[in-house]
Amino acid sequence: MAILRVNGEERQYDGDSSMPLLWYLRDELGLIGTKFGCGQALCGACTIHVDGTAMRGCQTTIADADGLSVTTIEGLAADGDHPLQIAWRELNVPQCGYCQSGQIMQAASLLKDTPQPTDEDIDSAMSGNICRCGTYPRIRAAIKQAAAATQGAKL
Incomplete structure (x- = not known):
């Protein structure tokens, strides 16, 4: 049996x-905001946070997340x-919107670690999405x- 904390709920x-x-x-769980894209961790549509780190949900197993905290776009x-x-x-960032939950989750991870990112920081962090x-x-x-709205505040 695996135990996970998903969006704050065990x-x-x-x-x-x-x-x-x-x-x-x-x-x-019916949390459909996280999308299936490629199934190979190449597109980033399935990006979630596992213990605060951006990870690809399509390649992260339940066993990998056992005992850890998982955050989806809904959380x-x-x-x-x-x-x-x-x-x-x-x-008005999204057009089709399919990748946006993964994009936002990846960006949230970036801002957590780099509150005031440069263009290079953004390009590097977002390159897999x-x-x-x-x-x-x-x-x-x-x-x-x-980043400017938070002015370095913890996200």
Whole structure:
């Protein structure tokens, strides 16, 4: 049996511990904000936080997360008012929107570790998250806006 804390709530899972965490989150818990993209940890659509670190849910197993804290886009901010979520809305970042939860989760990890990132920091941290619509300039602008809004505050 695996025990995980998902978005602040303790959960137990008695099934196959080699199952990707993405399937558990989506199919068992109904947390469908985290998306399946490539299944090979190459696109970033499934980015979640495991103990505060951005990880790919498609390649992270239940066993990998046993005893750890998992945060999905649904758990990032109770009312969708995380500075990144606000910036995403204000700057109309998404087009199709499919990659956006992964983009936001990756950006939140960046801002946690680098509260005032440079363009190079953003490019490096976000390079593994693919946006088919090509909204990279708006993604960068939203990250900068969120960083400025928090002015180094812990996210």
